[in-house]
Amino acid sequence: MRSYLALFKMRFIAGLQYRAAAWAGIATQFFFGFLFLMIFRAFYRSSGMEPPMAWPQLASYVWLQQAFLAILMLWSQDNDLLLSVVNGDSAYELCRPYDLYAFWAFRLAATRLSAAALRFAPVLLVACLLPPEYRMALPPSLWAFALFLLSMALSLALVVALSMFVYILALVTLSSYGSRLAIGVTAELLMGAVVPIPLMPDWAQAIVNWFPFRYIMDLPFRLYSGHIAGAEAALQIGIQIAWVLGLAALGRLAFARTMRRIVIQGG
Amino acid sequence: MIYFKYLRMVVKSMLQYRANLVLLTIGQLLSVAGYFAGIALLFARFGSLDGWSFGEVALCFGVVTAAWSLTECFARGFDVFQSTVRRGEFDRVLLRPRGTILQILGGNFEFTRLAKLLWAFAVLGVGVTQSGVEWSALRGLTLALMVLSGFLIFSGVFILGASVCFWTVEGLEFINIFTDGGRELAAYPLTIYTRWIRRFFTFILPFGCFNYLPLLYVTGRSANGLYALTPLFALAFLLPCLLMWRSGVRHYQSTGN
Numbered sequence: 022m023r024s025y026l027a028l029f030k031m032r033f034i035a036g037l038q039y040r041a042a043a044w045a046g047i048a049t050q051f052f053f054g055f056l057f058l059m060i061f062r063a064f065y066r067s068s069g070m071e072p073p074m075a076w077p078q079l080a081s082y083v084w085l086q087q088a089f090l091a092i093l094m095l096w097s098q099d100n101d102l103l104l105s106v107v108n109g110d111s112a113y114e115l116c117r118p119y120d121l122y123a124f125w126a127f128r129l130a131a132t133r134l135s136a137a138a139l140r141f142a143p144v145l146l147v148a149c150l151l152p153p154e155y156r157m158a159l160p161p162s163l164w165a166f167a168l169f170l171l172s173m174a175l176s177l178a179l180v181v182a183l184s185m186f187v188y189i190l191a192l193v194t195l196s197s198y199g200s201r202l203a204i205g206v207t208a209e210l211l212m213g214a215v216v217p218i219p220l221m222p223d224w225a226q227a228i229v230n231w232f233p234f235r236y237i238m239d240l241p242f243r244l245y246s247g248h249i250a251g252a253e254a255a256l257q258i259g260i261q262i263a264w265v266l267g268l269a270a271l272g273r274l275a276f277a278r279t280m281r282r283i284v285i286q287g288g
Numbered sequence: 289m290i291y292f293k294y295l296r297m298v299v300k301s302m303l304q305y306r307a308n309l310v311l312l313t314i315g316q317l318l319s320v321a322g323y324f325a326g327i328a329l330l331f332a333r334f335g336s337l338d339g340w341s342f343g344e345v346a347l348c349f350g351v352v353t354a355a356w357s358l359t360e361c362f363a364r365g366f367d368v369f370q371s372t373v374r375r376g377e378f379d380r381v382l383l384r385p386r387g388t389i390l391q392i393l394g395g396n397f398e399f400t401r402l403a404k405l406l407w408a409f410a411v412l413g414v415g416v417t418q419s420g421v422e423w424s425a426l427r428g429l430t431l432a433l434m435v436l437s438g439f440l441i442f443s444g445v446f447i448l449g450a451s452v453c454f455w456t457v458e459g460l461e462f463i464n465i466f467t468d469g470g471r472e473l474a475a476y477p478l479t480i481y482t483r484w485i486r487r488f489f490t491f492i493l494p495f496g497c498f499n500y501l502p503l504l505y506v507t508g509r510s511a512n513g514l515y516a517l518t519p520l521f522a523l524a525f526l527l528p529c530l531l532m533w534r535s536g537v538r539h540y541q542s543t544g545n
Contacts, residue, residue: 045462045464048462048465049462049464049465049469052465052469053469053472055485056469056472056473059480059481059482059485060330060476060480062480063337063338063476063480063481064330064333064334064337065334066338067334067335067336067337067338067339068334068335068336070334073333196311198311198312198315199311199314199315202314202315202318202319203318206318206319206321206322209322210322210325210326215322215323215325215326215329216326216329216330220329220330220333220334221329221332221333222329222332222333225329225332
């Protein structure tokens with residue numbers, strides 16, 4: 022366990038070095054936050070019906086999305102790791118005496134966490150100080166906030182478990198472009214990154230429920246604003262845990278099978 | 289024409305990696321499809337947007353996407369210009385007895401973006417049939433002008449971003465706000481945004497001039513024919529971009545190689 026934690030720390034500190042990139046990222050995230058809010062606001066304005074999500078809940082959703090983008094986005098993956106898989110450097114890792122699946126999983130989690138650590142605080146801080154129509158709302162209760170934190174942690178685990186399939190496929194095909202793009206675009210739509218799920222028509226919401234992706238983003242953000250609460254919250258978190266365990270088990274199995282017939286192309 | 293010789297060479301070299309080409313093309317298609325699906329879902333739920341129908345917004349989105357993919361196709365060299373400067377490859381460009389702009393334009397041609405262009409035309413088709421516009425020769429002409437003008441304006445922004453590299457060597461990340469961000473922003477009619485955004489994207493970065501303003505004329509919201517001519521403003525925008533490029537070239541100091 023200690024070696025996993027050491028790796029985690031190493032990757033985390035390495036990630037914290039890229040500060041200039043983080044600032045540019047923050048500016049971009051503000052722009053997109055405003056953009057999405059203005060678009061949703063215009064839709065809210067033009068429809069007479071009862072909004073599916075109260076406005077402050079939607080504002081919180083959008084800012085949380087921008088703040089935690091680095092954790093949630095499946096299209097962004099660890100390029101160094103993918104490169105080491107493709108050019109054969111990962112052969113060294115195979116020689117080392119540890120569980121490679123867990124090792125890579127920790128590495129991915131650390132990379133994502135450090136990228137998010139640099140970005141989320143400034144985004145959320147400023148988002149709380151904006152004029153009321155764009156302002157991020159505080160959670161309705163401490164309980165809601167605790168559920169959000171729990172679900173966010175599970176969400177990171179879910180993203181890592183899903184990402185591992187990209188690396189497993191890269192081990193087989195030696196190219197990650199297709200799988201990354203396919204999972205990235207699918208996930209973005211189905212997790213509610215393009216349009217928040219409550220804002221989708223009913224038939225689309227029914228489809229989305231069949232996939233693990235909405236537990237990455239939709240669930241924690243709606244727990245935060247109290248849009249999902251009570252017994253519903255407990256049930257949903259239970260489903261989220263089941264997806265994490267199921268996908269991790271499946272990933273481990275696929276990883277072990279791939280490892281048995283791996284061919285190292287020199288190096 | 290020497291430019292077409294350049295194009296033929298780039299296309300031939302790309303055809304050497306066919307599988308990669310197919311994958312990249314599919315990827316390009318998927319990335320645009322996701323965003324358009326988002327627009328369709330929102331309309332399915334809310335019905336209309338500040339009095340604009342789905343067909344009209346599809347028209348807006350189609351124009352922007354077509355203009356954008358043309359730009360990525362032909363002006364790609366300016367988009368990836370920072371690596372050209374950093375590797376000192378611009379020296380070679382300066383040594384040749386041809387214009388710098390011609391060489392950068394010709395040196396890179398993103399074939400794969402043509403798939404996006406096809407998709408953009410499909411969306412435009414949806415827009416043209418669903419928007420309820422009564423088409424006339426003049427309106428059709430305006431639509432074509434909009435795509436062309438968008439292409440010139442996006443190219444201008446790319447050239448601006450590339451010119452900055454002469455001073456900074458690094459590319460500036462925040463330029464992406466105006467390229468990628470501007471593209472997503474202009475997918476909807478500008479009227480839905482707050483005033484300062486509308487002004488910025490009309491008078492400073494004139495994205496509104498190639499889709500929102502002429503759309504007012506095309507959709508019959510305004511009978512004023514002047515709106516049909518606003519795409520021509522693109523030419524005025526291109527001028528300072530080219531001047532910036534020229535002064536950048538003069539300022540260029542090689543990174544050495």
